Amino acid sequence: MNLTIAGTGYVGLVAGVCFAHVGHTVTCVDIDQKKVELLRSGVSPIYEENLEAFLKEGIASDLLHFTTDYRSAYASAEAIFIGVGTPEQSDGSANLKYVATVARQIAESVTHDCLVVVKSTVPVGTNDKVEQFIKDSLINDVCVEVASNPEFLAQGTAVHDMMHAARIIIGVESKNAESVLRSIYAPFNLPIVAVKRRSAEMSKYAANDFLALKISYMNDLANLCELVGADIEDVAKGMAYDERIGSRFLQAGIGYGGSCFPKDTKALEYLAKQHGYNLKTVGAAVAVNTSQRTVLFKKACNRMITFNGIKVAVLGLAFKAGTDDLRESPALYNIPLLLEQGADITAFDPVAEENCKKQFNFSMTYSPTVAETLQGAQICFIFTDWKEIKETAPEEFKRLMRTPLVYDGRNLFDPAAMKAAGVEYYSIGR
Numbered sequence: 208m209n210l211t212i213a214g215t216g217y218v219g220l221v222a223g224v225c226f227a228h229v230g231h232t233v234t235c236v237d238i239d240q241k242k243v244e245l246l247r248s249g250v251s252p253i254y255e256e257n258l259e260a261f262l263k264e265g266i267a268s269d270l271l272h273f274t275t276d277y278r279s280a281y282a283s284a285e286a287i288f289i290g291v292g293t294p295e296q297s298d299g300s301a302n303l304k305y306v307a308t309v310a311r312q313i314a315e316s317v318t319h320d321c322l323v324v325v326k327s328t329v330p331v332g333t334n335d336k337v338e339q340f341i342k343d344s345l346i347n348d349v350c351v352e353v354a355s356n357p358e359f360l361a362q363g364t365a366v367h368d369m370m371h372a373a374r375i376i377i378g379v380e381s382k383n384a385e386s387v388l389r390s391i392y393a394p395f396n397l398p399i400v401a402v403k404r405r406s407a408e409m410s411k412y413a414a415n416d417f418l419a420l421k422i423s424y425m426n427d428l429a430n431l432c433e434l435v436g437a438d439i440e441d442v443a444k445g446m447a448y449d450e451r452i453g454s455r456f457l458q459a460g461i462g463y464g465g466s467c468f469p470k471d472t473k474a475l476e477y478l479a480k481q482h483g484y485n486l487k488t489v490g491a492a493v494a495v496n497t498s499q500r501t502v503l504f505k506k507a508c509n510r511m512i513t514f515n516g517i518k519v520a521v522l523g524l525a526f527k528a529g530t531d532d533l534r535e536s537p538a539l540y541n542i543p544l545l546l547e548q549g550a551d552i553t554a555f556d557p558v559a560e561e562n563c564k565k566q567f568n569f570s571m572t573y574s575p576t577v578a579e580t581l582q583g584a585q586i587c588f589i590f591t592d593w594k595e596i597k598e599t600a601p602e603e604f605k606r607l608m609r610t611p612l613v614y615d616g617r618n619l620f621d622p623a624a625m626k627a628a629g630v631e632y633y634s635i636g637r
């Protein structure tokens with residue numbers, strides 16, 4: 208089919224390359240000229256495993272195109288996927304201005320009947336509004352329907368997640384919309400759950416917020432474990448055997464980050480408030496996460512008399528391993544606190560270093576390896592679960608650091624092994 212994707216971020220670009228991979232003809236539209244030029248040359252602006260290979264394959268087979276010219280891209284598309292951002296606003300609500308702009312551009316441009324598919328995460332009821340808005344603003348006499356198709360990929364495994372999704376949720380109000388979406392997704396051979404649009408929109412928040420709740424619950428318990436002498440890692444191991452609980456997303460740590468859990472929890476809380484309802488569970492997950500982000504720093508403050516002039520090794524900047532994305536990364540909440548206190552920071556991240564330099568003006572040194580970062584450090588903070596950090600032998604912390612004092616926000620090491628190596632080691636919930 209002839210598809211157009213609005214937005215070439217994590218969601219739009221991954222959808223675009225995967226749709227081309229399964230044989231659709233895809234045009235990706237973005238307002239960012241530089242990004243479009245980069246993509247045309249076969250270079251991905253974001254780091255995701257296999258993304259660049261799929262990108263090059265799509266370009267070579269002439270199935271994948273990139274443009275800033277939305278008019279021609281929307282004019283005759285059979286389906287247009289909206290994958291633009293819906294960032295958090297100061298009151299917690301989702302900012303729908305990018306979605307609204309694309310809706311306006313579609314209404315101005317379409318010359319044939321088409322299905323508009325909202326892939327961006329949007330508050331319940333947004334699809335109805337987008338449909339009404341497009342219908343009210345159409346220039347040509349065509350029929351445009353809107354369907355919801357929330358995306359569940361996770362960064363770091365985005366291409367794999369799209370190609371092997373656990374399910375594809377489609378929110379439709381007509382047989383036609385359902386049949387178009389079923390045809391688009393047929394080559395993926397994945398389970399398709401067809402529901403009404405509002406249920407589809409809610410499913411996305413429901414899934415993300417449930418995962419956020421799971422993490423906050425483990426972090427809350429981890430803090431209690433420390434007080435009562437239990438080990439959250441052992442507790443999680445015991446819980447995971449129960450299939451009703453499942454083994455994933457039980458990892459306690461320094462709080463969830465990323466572009467979605469933080470904003471999607473707040474957006475659902477906001478939606479509930481708008482309807483006069485207090486969504487207490489999600490509110491609690493948000494509160495736990497806010498305090499969890501600085502739990503290590505607070506612990507270290509109890510141990511250190513000052514950070515002024517202290518050589519601090521920061522291991523990990525990205526919000527999780529496998530991505531160069533820094534959005535809402537726990538590291539970003541801790542680095543300013545350390546700098547404010549006069550710390551002399553050297554930071555390591557295998558892929559997010561460039562983004563950090565571009566986006567923040569932190570006065571700190573960057574180092575290309577874990578070993579160089581640790582060299583001469585008086586204290587070390589671990590913020591991301593990169594394999595390069597995890598694979599560092601406990602003895603290396605002892606050998607390289609001036610004082611082997613480690614605060615691990617990801618529980619990457621066995622406390623007994625660290626102790627045996629002569630490292631003073633603090634982690635979460637143990």
Ligand SMILES: NC(=O)C1=CN([C@@H]2O[C@H](COP(=O)(O)OP(=O)(O)OC[C@H]3O[C@@H](n4cnc5c(N)ncnc54)[C@H](O)[C@@H]3O)[C@@H](O)[C@H]2O)C=CC1
Pocket residue numbers: 213214215216217218219236237238239242290291292293305308309326327328329358359360361362466467
């Ligand atoms: N990042 C993720 O892992 C996931 C994100 N989502 C949701 O998907 C949506 C998109 O998220 P990301 O891909 O992370 O966003 P992003 O911020 O990485 O990318 C958005 C892209 O849209 C472009 N854009 C803005 N206005 C445009 C317009 N009028 N026409 C064409 N392009 C335009 C921007 O230049 C940017 O390249 C959000 O609603 C997010 O909540 C859902 C699942 C996973």
Ligand SMILES: O=C(O)[C@H]1O[C@H](OP(=O)(O)OP(=O)(O)OC[C@H]2O[C@@H](n3ccc(=O)[nH]c3=O)[C@H](O)[C@@H]2O)[C@H](O)[C@@H](O)[C@@H]1O
Pocket residue numbers: 328358359360361362363415418422455456457458459460461462463464465466467468526527
């Ligand atoms: O809507 C979205 O954007 C996406 O949000 C998350 O994906 P993502 O944010 O990329 O990454 P996750 O692997 O879910 O991790 C989110 C945060 O939680 C943290 N986390 C995760 C799991 C865990 O057990 N403990 C924990 O602290 C991670 O370190 C990270 O900071 C969801 O997993 C995706 O299904 C969803 O599509």
